Amino acid sequence: MKSTISVLKADIGSLAGHHMVHPDTIAVATKVLSEGKKQGIINDFYPTFVGDDMEFIISHNRGELDQKVHELVWNALKEAANKAKELGLYAAGQDLLSDSFSGNLKGMGPGIAEMEIEERPSEPFVVFMADKTEPGAFNLPLYKMFADPFNTAGLVIDPALHDGFKFEVLDVYEGESIALNTPEESYDLLALIGTPDRYIVRRIYRKQDNMLAAVVTTERLNLIAGKYVGKDDPAMIVRVQHGLPALGETLEAFTVPYLVAGWMRGSHYGPLMPVSQKDARATRFDGPPRLVGLGFNLKNGRLVGPSDLFDDPAFDEVRRNANIIADYMRRHGPFMPHRLEPQVMEYTTLPKVMERLKGRFTKEEGSKKAKASIYTSTESNE
Ligand SMILES: O=C(COP(=O)(O)O)[C@@H](O)[C@H](O)[C@H](O)COP(=O)(O)O
16 A cells, blocks of 8 residues: 655744744644544644744655545644634734635645655655745755765765656746756756746656655745745655665755745845754744754654754754854845845835835936846847
């Protein structure tokens, strides 16, 4: 029988600002999921959080986008949101964009990463969860894990990885996807995924046998809701070992605190800081963007674990560097390149401020209008 790993997540309200999930909200959600486990809808689950995002790691045998599993999670999130309202938590119910459940969670606000797999004799996997950034933030580490031999020694040494991987990339603006193979199409892949707010690595398959290796949440809250309702803090599932990147090769991809979009008001670049579960709280300038990694095994459809992977002195130096980069970026204040570029700011609250300046500009004699957005034609209006 095939097993499904589902990571389903939402911000249903948080303590002291967009800071951390309140334990009482996790407790009520856990009650609902425990009931679902008793009823046999799911086999197992692990409730957790990063920053203000409640995250459920669930195992079951019902496949992806299953109505019963998603309805169970919707009910758990609703109960948690009610508790958040009762406690007066901030932004209670933020990511629950619909009043009633219909079919599955797609388009309803929660983030979804699911993989239906043939369980290997030993099935190790990692769930990475980030707060105050966006799904494209995983483009860089996924490329390093699955396509960069300077990160993943197995790409050179292990014949099972040597043929490379297939990356499925979603264009979130056009709503279309493309599959590109590595190593032979690496440059084409990089040409796309180097623009992480638009092109998001959604799934990765091992090329030699099409084995599903990684899945990322790709919901875009701002495009669903039509207005800014927070960043789409991402999560992903990465299978490891035995012909896939080793656990240590997946973690190695996070040893550089690279810059991601998000942080304060979803409007700033900042370093992604890998932290332990206990430090998975947004503090300085609502961040810096945080990443948690939990390692599990799946056995006969049940979860074994987790191990809190970044709770390790081996990542102390990465965190120290992240803080140095955070200091440096913060000194730019409201200036780019700390603040995001204008075409991305369109999905924040900035346009409301710009609206107020409309009508106050006076036309310069003889000037011509040029198109500014890279998402429209680059030709000027001659
Ligand atoms: O990015 C943020 C929240 O995003 P999130 O809920 O984590 O997706 C925060 O920085 C808020 O934008 C900031 O705290 C202002 O929040 P409001 O006061 O406008 O709610």
